[in-house]
Amino acid sequence: MLNRLDEPTSGIIRFNGQDYRELAPQKLRQRIGMVMQAAYLFPGTVADNVAYGPLQRGQTLPAEQIATLLQRVDLPGYQERGVSNLSGGEAQRVSIARTLANDPEILLLDEPTSALDEDSARKVEDLVLDIIRERRMTCVIVTHNAAQARRVAHRAMILKAGKLAAIGPPAEVLQDD
DSSP, X not given: OTTSSSOOSSSOOEETTEEXXXXXXXXXXXXXXXXXXXXXXXXXXXXXXXHHHHHHTTOOOOHHHHHHHHHHTTOTTOTTSBGGGOXXXXXXXXXXXXXXXXXXXXXXXXXXXXXXXHHHHHHHHHHHHHHHHHHTOEEEEEOSOHHHHHHXXXXXXXXXXXXXXXXXXXXXXXXXX
């Protein structure tokens, strides 16, 4: 619901104090960048994928900015690589770079490491933590991995059957595995 892929059946979700239903879904999604569980990349090159969001708004992302974003996600020189030749971890980092190209205010990550091996998952976790610190942005990570939530979260929420069951510091809210 945070980016209007679904609508609440009751209650109000506010974005910067405003009922988010007053914002067009496309505009809201530009401000809340989402990285899905599986890295859904478009056919073509890595650069094509990174430039996609701004292009949808009629903006051209300069090659230098694409290079900077790829450097930031530890993929320097990947601009001309075809997306079909990427590993799972590389594809997920391209997905993060593509999301960052839209300069979102908030990052929404839907189990971004669940399809990755442990080493790749830790690299993505470290990358996300660095980005949110650098940009001083809010990040919501959906995960079923309590250990991961303890590593990366400042605050945790437990949802059961669509209802809030607990909220607070991860050490208090999350039970041991």
